Amino acid sequence: MFRKMMFILLFLFMLLIMTGCWNRRELSDLAIAGAIGIDEAGDQVRVSVQVLNPGEITAKKGGSQRSPISTYSEQADTVFEALRKLTTIVPRKIYSSHIRLIVIGESLARKGIGPDLELFYRDQELRPTFYVLVARKTTAENLLKVLTSNEKIPAESLFHSLETSESVWAPTATVNMGELVRSFEGKGKAGVLTGVQVKGNVEFGASSQNLSTSSPPTTLHLSSLSVFRRDKLIGWLDEEESKGYSYITDKVKSSVGYVSCPDGGKVVVEIVRSKSEIKWKRNSIAIRVRVEDNVAAQQCKLDLTDPRTIPELEKKASEKIKAIMKKTLNEAQHNYHADIFGFGEAIYRSDPHKWNQLKQNWDDTFSELPVQLDVKVKIRYTGVANKSYLKDIKE
Amino acid sequence: MNFIIRRLLKAYIDPPSGNTHPPNNPPNDLFDKLQDNLNRIQTEFGGSTDIVIREFRIHSLNGAKAALVYLEGLVDQQLISESLMESLLQFPKGDVSIPAILPEQNPVTYIKEFVLAIGKTSDITNFDSLYQAVLSGFTTLLIDGCNQAISAATLGGKDRGVTESSREIVIRGPQESFSESLRTNTALIRRKIRDRNLRLETKQIGRVTKTDVAIMYVNGIVNEKVVGEVRSRLNQIDTDSILESGYIEEWIQDETFTPFPTMFYSERPDVIAGELLEGKVAILIDGTPMVLIVPALFVSFINSAEDYYQRANISSALRILRYFGIFISFLAPSLYIAITTFHQEMLPTDLLINLADQHAGVPFPAFIEALMMEITFEILREAGLRMPKAIGQTISIVGTLVLGQAAVAAGIVSPAMVIIVSITAISSFLFPSYNMAIAFRLLRFPMMGLAASFGIFGIFVGVVAILFHLCTLRSFGVPYMSPFAPLTVSDLKDTIFRLPHWMLVTRPRSISQKNVIRSKPSQPEK
Numbered sequence: 001m002f003r004k005m006m007f008i009l010l011f012l013f014m015l016l017i018m019t020g021c022w023n024r025r026e027l028s029d030l031a032i033a034g035a036i037g038i039d040e041a042g043d044q045v046r047v048s049v050q051v052l053n054p055g056e057i058t059a060k061k062g063g064s065q066r067s068p069i070s071t072y073s074e075q076a077d078t079v080f081e082a083l084r085k086l087t088t089i090v091p092r093k094i095y096s097s098h099i100r101l102i103v104i105g106e107s108l109a110r111k112g113i114g115p116d117l118e119l120f121y122r123d124q125e126l127r128p129t130f131y132v133l134v135a136r137k138t139t140a141e142n143l144l145k146v147l148t149s150n151e152k153i154p155a156e157s158l159f160h161s162l163e164t165s166e167s168v169w170a171p172t173a174t175v176n177m178g179e180l181v182r183s184f185e186g187k188g189k190a191g192v193l194t195g196v197q198v199k200g201n202v203e204f205g206a207s208s209q210n211l212s213t214s215s216p217p218t219t220l221h222l223s224s225l226s227v228f229r230r231d232k233l234i235g236w237l238d239e240e241e242s243k244g245y246s247y248i249t250d251k252v253k254s255s256v257g258y259v260s261c262p263d264g265g266k267v268v269v270e271i272v273r274s275k276s277e278i279k280w281k282r283n284s285i286a287i288r289v290r291v292e293d294n295v296a297a298q299q300c301k302l303d304l305t306d307p308r309t310i311p312e313l314e315k316k317a318s319e320k321i322k323a324i325m326k327k328t329l330n331e332a333q334h335n336y337h338a339d340i341f342g343f344g345e346a347i348y349r350s351d352p353h354k355w356n357q358l359k360q361n362w363d364d365t366f367s368e369l370p371v372q373l374d375v376k377v378k379i380r381y382t383g384v385a386n387k388s389y390l391k392d393i394k395e
Numbered sequence: 396m397n398f399i400i401r402r403l404l405k406a407y408i409d410p411p412s413g414n415t416h417p418p419n420n421p422p423n424d425l426f427d428k429l430q431d432n433l434n435r436i437q438t439e440f441g442g443s444t445d446i447v448i449r450e451f452r453i454h455s456l457n458g459a460k461a462a463l464v465y466l467e468g469l470v471d472q473q474l475i476s477e478s479l480m481e482s483l484l485q486f487p488k489g490d491v492s493i494p495a496i497l498p499e500q501n502p503v504t505y506i507k508e509f510v511l512a513i514g515k516t517s518d519i520t521n522f523d524s525l526y527q528a529v530l531s532g533f534t535t536l537l538i539d540g541c542n543q544a545i546s547a548a549t550l551g552g553k554d555r556g557v558t559e560s561s562r563e564i565v566i567r568g569p570q571e572s573f574s575e576s577l578r579t580n581t582a583l584i585r586r587k588i589r590d591r592n593l594r595l596e597t598k599q600i601g602r603v604t605k606t607d608v609a610i611m612y613v614n615g616i617v618n619e620k621v622v623g624e625v626r627s628r629l630n631q632i633d634t635d636s637i638l639e640s641g642y643i644e645e646w647i648q649d650e651t652f653t654p655f656p657t658m659f660y661s662e663r664p665d666v667i668a669g670e671l672l673e674g675k676v677a678i679l680i681d682g683t684p685m686v687l688i689v690p691a692l693f694v695s696f697i698n699s700a701e702d703y704y705q706r707a708n709i710s711s712a713l714r715i716l717r718y719f720g721i722f723i724s725f726l727a728p729s730l731y732i733a734i735t736t737f738h739q740e741m742l743p744t745d746l747l748i749n750l751a752d753q754h755a756g757v758p759f760p761a762f763i764e765a766l767m768m769e770i771t772f773e774i775l776r777e778a779g780l781r782m783p784k785a786i787g788q789t790i791s792i793v794g795t796l797v798l799g800q801a802a803v804a805a806g807i808v809s810p811a812m813v814i815i816v817s818i819t820a821i822s823s824f825l826f827p828s829y830n831m832a833i834a835f836r837l838l839r840f841p842m843m844g845l846a847a848s849f850g851i852f853g854i855f856v857g858v859v860a861i862l863f864h865l866c867t868l869r870s871f872g873v874p875y876m877s878p879f880a881p882l883t884v885s886d887l888k889d890t891i892f893r894l895p896h897w898m899l900v901t902r903p904r905s906i907s908q909k910n911v912i913r914s915k916p917s918q919p920e921k
Contacts, residue, residue, distance in 0.1 A: 028755055
């Protein structure tokens, strides 16, 4: 009995010491990072961390003049070294489980981001819920310094505006680490990352003065998408092309567009639902898009109650979407030669043998690939007004 | 462990033999002469002032000397004067048809047959049974020239009476509870189960206290093996005193070194009646309103009497709430410690920032913080239990202010910790049974230690170890965790859920396999 008890106790004890990771940290020992930025610095990398100051973030009343975040930067040969080297400035260890964003400076992105991001793919401490962004025309360090007003944490602010704009505006895309890494492999889908720009003076944006005005002079803007080949940034899509990308890759949840009226003026439509499918049809790619619109505003003298008007509008709307998509396709196929839409994956799914033949020379094949577009728009509702009051305005 | 116990018990390995009485009284039988008997009684009681010896002459026995012996306070004085004194002194009341005593007739039989106007009597031939009878509240009648005595049941004296249950409170259901008198308690159960198969066995335990202990069960439903086991375990008790059911529990329980109770107790007759009808055995002890029930299963400690009186779906919901309460009272502080010191990545970012801010000024690690607060609460709770009711208010004011506000304001603990401790404290009162609640309350502390050293992994190891332990426990041969382990599917109908009464067709099989059909399996007419 005694021996048996001892054995059980021994096994229990062994269980305890055989665990791989444990790390006892008190809450007050953490420097919670909201975002990590990576820039090139000659041969080295410069890592910037946006550390949150909990006291300032949760402050209910009054609040001191201290900033809700502190951005620290350090450079070293590798990202991990730089992160650890930060302890020479920050009194606590950087706790990066809660990062919302990884921001990459554009110049580093053009050189290739694969080696520097491997850490964030491998490390067990990170939650894989963060998005990757590119700091357009600036460095990640500058970008992480800027304070934002509505959300006290700039990383949180960008994170949310990225998610919101993806679902209601369309020309941005949320890309997490897993998706990004798959695109590095160069098989079947090339990567895109949303760009962020700083508008205004960075130094001013970093001071709390930026927040004490009603219209902050320095702000962060999500711009359009960047196109990657493997892990290198090769160019940018403009806003319309980005939207086209979202349509093709079925990322549009909701958006807004307009259709021109015959007599000039516009009918503004809200896209409430969009569904797209990429299919491999023997020798060509077929993209089928089904969109449902609502008429949001009518800025011309069209008669919406006329039964012929709606089909007319639907036709025009689908042509417009088709045109946007064509523009994007053209840019990707003939300018960047990067399969950002995942045509390769679609081919692999329906015909793996064919894909095995094509993948050797995929970038060239992709550029020559014939694409058929099939876009249909359905207009569902025209709002609560029948005839527009514009008709009665005498000129 | 065994070694330590042996050392502790070393002095008692050879218990002092014999009983507490000096062994210098070989003639145990009653004497013929009344005066000899009375003298001996006086000496052996050491002249205690509450012993009453009333000497008189019995007219119908040709004026023979006689005496009543009883203990004041244990007897019903009115009953003695009306049923004993009156009939003895005034017999015969001028009715000549009653035969006079014959010379060869035993005066004891004569008195019993013609004179005594009282229900229960018995003959006594020796001093030991005489003392026993007197000490139990009987009145003994000694007659000169006769080496026999009669004891008459004149039990009385002060009793608390049947009052409302104060520990096991229900909204719907009977409110009465047991009292300290064994006879009242058995009567309360008899009133619930009017069946001749409800059996009652009584024995006296305790060399000095000679406490009446009764076993009650429903013959035909109960598992005889369990009854036999209860009998033999009770017979093995060799101690001088039994003052409360806890004494019996510790003497006969299956496992001593466990925080979990393996015997269930209740002060509600309806609970005990319900358990008896499931085939369990009740042990009633004179002098305590707490009635023991064996075998006890883990689930019975979570069930409340009211579960059977409320609507089935509502009772089921409340039971689930209670199981959730166990989880919180057992693990809430441990989980808080584990998550905030090891697994911060599990928290939503906003909550983490919030907690980090709260913890910013606190000088202690979360574990010390939690330990301090939990111990403070236990102190307050224990103090609230023991202190005179009049001062109870003070405790709550001091407790709220010290725990709730001052500690936070002084930066000793974080507000989140106060929330955790409060919810833990409150949910531990969800247990209908106090002894199970206290088991989990104590186990919470080692769990907090595990959480602080190994995080959620430690909590898992602890929970698994406790589950193993629970599964090894048995209560009078019945696995403690049944019907979960071993699984008896048909018994699950009255565990986490309670199905409607018309679906509770069979009694729990793990308790007894006899007479399992409780009701006809049919749905009531719509």
